[in-house]
Amino acid sequence: MSKNEMSDQAEASRRPGGRSARVRADVLRSTLEALAENSASGLTVSEIARRSGVHATSIQRRWGTLQNLTLDALLTYSQEQLPVPDTGNLRDDMVALARLITAYLNTPLGAALAHAMAAVEEDPQLTESRAQFWQTRYDVTRVIVERAIGRHELAADTDHQMALELLVAPLHFRALLIRQPIEEDWIERMVDTLLHGLTAPGSTRTRPDSR
Amino acid sequence: MSKNEMSDQAEASRRPGGRSARVRADVLRSTLEALAENSASGLTVSEIARRSGVHATSIQRRWGTLQNLTLDALLTYSQEQLPVPDTGNLRDDMVALARLITAYLNTPLGAALAHAMAAVEEDPQLTESRAQFWQTRYDVTRVIVERAIGRHELAADTDHQMALELLVAPLHFRALLIRQPIEEDWIERMVDTLLHGLTAPGSTRTRPDSR
Numbered sequence: 346m347s348k349n350e351m352s353d354q355a356e357a358s359r360r361p362g363g364r365s366a367r368v369r370a371d372v373l374r375s376t377l378e379a380l381a382e383n384s385a386s387g388l389t390v391s392e393i394a395r396r397s398g399v400h401a402t403s404i405q406r407r408w409g410t411l412q413n414l415t416l417d418a419l420l421t422y423s424q425e426q427l428p429v430p431d432t433g434n435l436r437d438d439m440v441a442l443a444r445l446i447t448a449y450l451n452t453p454l455g456a457a458l459a460h461a462m463a464a465v466e467e468d469p470q471l472t473e474s475r476a477q478f479w480q481t482r483y484d485v486t487r488v489i490v491e492r493a494i495g496r497h498e499l500a501a502d503t504d505h506q507m508a509l510e511l512l513v514a515p516l517h518f519r520a521l522l523i524r525q526p527i528e529e530d531w532i533e534r535m536v537d538t539l540l541h542g543l544t545a546p547g548s549t550r551t552r553p554d555s556r
Numbered sequence: 557m558s559k560n561e562m563s564d565q566a567e568a569s570r571r572p573g574g575r576s577a578r579v580r581a582d583v584l585r586s587t588l589e590a591l592a593e594n595s596a597s598g599l600t601v602s603e604i605a606r607r608s609g610v611h612a613t614s615i616q617r618r619w620g621t622l623q624n625l626t627l628d629a630l631l632t633y634s635q636e637q638l639p640v641p642d643t644g645n646l647r648d649d650m651v652a653l654a655r656l657i658t659a660y661l662n663t664p665l666g667a668a669l670a671h672a673m674a675a676v677e678e679d680p681q682l683t684e685s686r687a688q689f690w691q692t693r694y695d696v697t698r699v700i701v702e703r704a705i706g707r708h709e710l711a712a713d714t715d716h717q718m719a720l721e722l723l724v725a726p727l728h729f730r731a732l733l734i735r736q737p738i739e740e741d742w743i744e745r746m747v748d749t750l751l752h753g754l755t756a757p758g759s760t761r762t763r764p765d766s767r
Contacts, residue, residue, distance in 0.1 A: 463674045476735065503754065517729055518721065535718065538753075539754055543722075
């Protein structure tokens, strides 16, 4: 799709579809904010209606369940905030994705959402949304691994989910659990360790100035 | 220390040091339970006194601050639950540690503590305890990396904290965030990927039956 076609689409979505698109954006934003503030408990359609100024019946007609709404909100936001990098090589794609995720986790809303996802409340709706969210995130980002296989950077039978889990997990671990800052340099060393392994000589070498 | 010496010590700790040891164990257990139920908020010395049946003044005399008490409770529990494996080779040490952590995260108390550590409340006391907890855990487990360096399995300048973070993070990520079960087979493939790298052919090969 060319830039012009995208502009035409954006124009078309303002009118006559414009109001509908604005309503959708308002409801999704209110859902995220409610989720970030209240975690799973306290998330109700009427609360989202109050925040967004959109009637609860309209919300229910459009999304059906609170689960669909939560999932739509989380996925839409993460797709906006976390576009899939395409730098032309695996290492730079992984470093770029790790940087985006780090920046996302450092925003107040990104941090609040991550904490909400880690919360202990076992609302079955949120549990289901969470599983679908991560599955969709993996499906979106697996293209990084597939392109690397196409360039013969990775073996054809590489487990794409393992690759992405090992990249994404340490970032969330630091941000949510250890609360340790994630430095640029650390991201690059982590990616190099994942690519070449701990047993590769010097793969996790500490920086000269940190010894 | 032989089994007999340990029994003698256990015997001795029942009398005359027995009461003191029992009080300590009761207070630490009550602290863990209060932390698991209430997260950081609501954790007070008087609540722990109520649960343990030990006077608040005795608790304060012994531990000084709530932070010291929390840290003592978390470290004592994790040292009991997570002894450092010493199998004679790096791969088996890493697999064994990952299995212990997985089992720990699957217990109700272990899961509750991990969730409490991930909670968003920014109680400065808990923040400090959390940082000290992870630092101590890294210091305890770095011996795995040091022994591997001694056996020439890893380069002498391996970053021990990076190695342990990359091992521990995916377990917490699955248990806390994705809520995906951690299979035996997955632990072994994860460790092999960390050791040999994504770019090693077949290092993250999916199981034949899962394709």
